[in-house]
Amino acid sequence: MIIDELAHPEWTEEKIKALMEHYQAILKLLGEDTTREGLLKTPERISKAMLTLTRGYDQDPKQILMDARFKEPYSQMVIVKDIDFFSLCEHHMLPFYGKAHVGYIPNGYITGLSKIARVVDVFSHRLQVQERLTLQIKECIQETLHPLGVMVVLEAKHMCMQMRGVEKQGSITTTSDFTGAFNQAKTRQEFMNLISGNK
Numbered sequence: 001m002i003i004d005e006l007a008h009p010e011w012t013e014e015k016i017k018a019l020m021e022h023y024q025a026i027l028k029l030l031g032e033d034t035t036r037e038g039l040l041k042t043p044e045r046i047s048k049a050m051l052t053l054t055r056g057y058d059q060d061p062k063q064i065l066m067d068a069r070f071k072e073p074y075s076q077m078v079i080v081k082d083i084d085f086f087s088l089c090e091h092h093m094l095p096f097y098g099k100a101h102v103g104y105i106p107n108g109y110i111t112g113l114s115k116i117a118r119v120v121d122v123f124s125h126r127l128q129v130q131e132r133l134t135l136q137i138k139e140c141i142q143e144t145l146h147p148l149g150v151m152v153v154l155e156a157k158h159m160c161m162q163m164r165g166v167e168k169q170g171s172i173t174t175t176s177d178f179t180g181a182f183n184q185a186k187t188r189q190e191f192m193n194l195i196s197g198n199k
Contacts, residue, residue: 001044010055011048019047053088056125064119065144068112075148077187079103080116081195089160090127098156098172101195104141105148105181116141130156134175142179149180151191 003011023043027034034043083100100120123136138152153176162169181187 008048008052010051010058015051016044016047019050020044023047052125053086054126056122059122059125061119061122061140062144064115064122065111065141068115069109069145070111071108072106072110073108074106074110077103077105077191077194078110078113079191079194080113083117083120085120085124085154085156087124087126087128087130087133087156089158090129092160092164093127094159094163096128096130096156096158096160096173098154100137101153101155101191102137102141102151103182103191103194104145104150105187107146107148109145109147111145130154130158130173130175134177138177138179147180149178149182149187151178151182151188152176153192153195 001013001016003013003016020043023046024034027039027042032039034040079101080103081099081101083102084097085100086095086097088094089096102116102120119140120137123133123140134152134154138150141147141150153174155172155174157172161171178188182191
C-alpha cells in the first residue's frame, strides 16, 4: 500500500485499512468476486478516493481566511466567480458539482482571493446538501472577515437526479444566501449582473 502523506495528508494507513474491509464486504454483497484481477485493488482505491473527497472535515476554513487577512480601506464589492466545486450528496453519496460565485463588501479587512476558493473547497469536501453548503460558505466569510455583507450563489448538477430517481439530465439547481448590504435588492442585482456578465 502506497501512502503519500505529503500530497494526501488525509490518507492514513489505519483509516485506509478500516475502510478497505468495509468496501470489500460491500463488493461481495453486490455479488462481485473480490479475488478477480480487476477488483483486487478496488477497495484500496475507493478508500483513498473517499478520504480525499471528504478531506474537508480535517480543515479549518476560518483559519484559511485568517492566514491571509489584510487591513485595507477598500469598501466596494469583491467577487470571485466561476469557482469549480465537487461534492457528495449526503443522501445517496453521489456527486454534485458546479460553480460557486462568492461576493463580499469589505469592512476594513480583505482576504487573499484564492482563500475564497479554498473555503468553497473545504466545505464541498464533506458530505453535503447544496443548501447547507451555500449557508456554510456565507457564514464562514461573514464570521471571519466581518464584512458589510456577503452573497453566495451555487449552481450545480446532481448525479442523484441524473443517474437515479427522475433521471433528468439537464437540470441545474441554484441556491443563494446573503447577509448585510446584500439585503438591499439593488446590491443583490449588481452582484447578479456581475456574475452573469450583464452590464
